[in-house]
Amino acid sequence: MSSSLRLTGNWLVLFTVCGYGTITTPLWNPLAHRFGFGASTITLLFATFAVGVLAALLLLGGISDVVGRRATVAGALVIGIVSALWLAFSTHLAELFAARLLQGLCTGLVAPAATAGLVDLASRRDRTRGIALGSTLVVVATLGGLGSGALVGAIVAVAWADPFVAPFLVSAVMLTACVALLPTFSASGPSRNEVDRRAVVRRPRLPPTRRGSFLVAGTAGFLANAVFAFFAATLPAILAGDLGSNAVLMPGTVLFVVFACAALGQVVLGRRVEPTTLLVVGSAVLLVGIACLALAVAGRTSWALVPVGAVCGLGAGCVFMAGSSTSNSLGRDESRGSVASAFLACAYLGMVAPTSISGVATDRVPAVVVVVAFAACVCVLLAVISIVSALLGHTERNSGLPLPESAASQADGRFDPRGALDE
Structure with a gap:
C-alpha cells in the first residue's frame, strides 16, 4: 500500500472521530427539552466527554506502541460505534452520561494512535520536512474535524425528522466506514519489549528544569481549551436562554467557525512565529474576541457570535x-512523553472546570x-502569562538556556514530535 494512501486513511479516521466528538453541540438544547435538564447538566455532559478523553490519554496513551496502531484504533472504533448507538436510543439522562464517557474514550484512544x-x-x-507535514495534517484533521462535526450535526438534525436519532446514526455509519480504513494503520507498534508493556500506563510528569516555562505553557493550554469548551457547551445554553435563539444550526455554525x-x-x-511572540499575538487577539463576546451577549445580538467566534x-x-x-521543547528524550501528558492534562482540565462552573452559574444568574465574569478571568490570566512568558524568555536569553522553538524549527531534526506522541 502506498504511503499516500496510508496517510489519507489515517487522516480520515482522525478527522471522523474528532468530528464525532462535537456532533452533539447543536443538539444540546433539543436534548435538554427532551430530558428536562438545564445549562448546568449540558456542561456536565460536555465535561464527561473531556474526562473520558483525559483518562484515555493518561492511562492508555502509549498502548498503540505495544499492541500496534491498527488494534488500538479498531478497539476505539468499536467503542465509538457503541456510544453512538447508545446516544441515539438513550431514554434516561444517566445513559447520556455513560455514552458520553465512551465517546471520550474513543477519541482519546484514536487521537494519539492516528x-x-x-x-x-x-x-x-523526508525527515526534515515530513515531521512538520505530519504535525500540520494532525492540526487540520483535529480542529477541522471538531468544527465540521458540529456543523454536520446541525445540518442532519435540521434535514431529518428526528433530530435526536439521525445525527448519531450518521456518526455510527461513518465510524463503521472507518473500519475499512484500518489496513492503512500499522499492525505492530514501534517497540514491543517487556519494558514497554509495563509502561503502557504512564503518569504525567513535570520537566526537571524550567518549570516556570511549563507553568506558562500549561496555563496557555488550559485557557485555550476553556474558550473552545465555552463555545461548545455553555454558549448553546445561552443562545436558547437569554438570547432567545432555539435554532439548531446556529451553535453548530459558530463552533465550526471557531475551530x-x-x-x-x-x-x-x-x-513561522516563535512561541513567546505567538503567545503575545494570540493573547491580544483573544482579548479582543472575548471582549466582543461579552458585548454581543449583552446586546443580545446572536448573529454577531459568528464573527466573534472567528x-x-x-x-x-x-x-x-x-x-x-x-511544552514540547522542555522534555528530554526519555521524559518528553510524560511532559506532553502533563501539558494535555492541563489543557483538558480547561474543558472541565471552567465549563462546569459557567454552566452551573448560567442556571442561576443572567x-x-x-x-x-468568564471574559474577565480569561483576560487577567492571559495578561499574566504573557508578561511572565516575556520575563522568562528574557531571563533564559541572559542565562544561555535553550529557548522554545517554532514548529518549523522543531522539524529540522532538533525535535522529534514522535517522542511526545509515541511514548
Whole structure:
C-alpha cells in the first residue's frame, strides 16, 4: 500500500472521530427539552466527554506502541460505534452520561494512535520536512474535524425528522466506514519489549528544569481549551436562554467557525512565529474576541457570535500552539512523553472546570454576568502569562538556556514530535 494512501486513511479516521466528538453541540438544547435538564447538566455532559478523553490519554496513551496502531484504533472504533448507538436510543439522562464517557474514550484512544501514525508516515519521505507535514495534517484533521462535526450535526438534525436519532446514526455509519480504513494503520507498534508493556500506563510528569516555562505553557493550554469548551457547551445554553435563539444550526455554525479559524491560525502562524511572540499575538487577539463576546451577549445580538467566534478561535488557536510548542521543547528524550501528558492534562482540565462552573452559574444568574465574569478571568490570566512568558524568555536569553522553538524549527531534526506522541 502506498504511503499516500496510508496517510489519507489515517487522516480520515482522525478527522471522523474528532468530528464525532462535537456532533452533539447543536443538539444540546433539543436534548435538554427532551430530558428536562438545564445549562448546568449540558456542561456536565460536555465535561464527561473531556474526562473520558483525559483518562484515555493518561492511562492508555502509549498502548498503540505495544499492541500496534491498527488494534488500538479498531478497539476505539468499536467503542465509538457503541456510544453512538447508545446516544441515539438513550431514554434516561444517566445513559447520556455513560455514552458520553465512551465517546471520550474513543477519541482519546484514536487521537494519539492516528497522530503518531501520521507523523511516522510523513517523516519516512523526508525527515526534515515530513515531521512538520505530519504535525500540520494532525492540526487540520483535529480542529477541522471538531468544527465540521458540529456543523454536520446541525445540518442532519435540521434535514431529518428526528433530530435526536439521525445525527448519531450518521456518526455510527461513518465510524463503521472507518473500519475499512484500518489496513492503512500499522499492525505492530514501534517497540514491543517487556519494558514497554509495563509502561503502557504512564503518569504525567513535570520537566526537571524550567518549570516556570511549563507553568506558562500549561496555563496557555488550559485557557485555550476553556474558550473552545465555552463555545461548545455553555454558549448553546445561552443562545436558547437569554438570547432567545432555539435554532439548531446556529451553535453548530459558530463552533465550526471557531475551530476553522483556530486551525488557520495554527497552520499559518504556528510554523513561522516563535512561541513567546505567538503567545503575545494570540493573547491580544483573544482579548479582543472575548471582549466582543461579552458585548454581543449583552446586546443580545446572536448573529454577531459568528464573527466573534472567528476572532476568538484565531486567538485561542495561537495561544494553544504557543503552549504546545513550549511544552514540547522542555522534555528530554526519555521524559518528553510524560511532559506532553502533563501539558494535555492541563489543557483538558480547561474543558472541565471552567465549563462546569459557567454552566452551573448560567442556571442561576443572567448570561451576561456569566460571560463578563468568564471574559474577565480569561483576560487577567492571559495578561499574566504573557508578561511572565516575556520575563522568562528574557531571563533564559541572559542565562544561555535553550529557548522554545517554532514548529518549523522543531522539524529540522532538533525535535522529534514522535517522542511526545509515541511514548
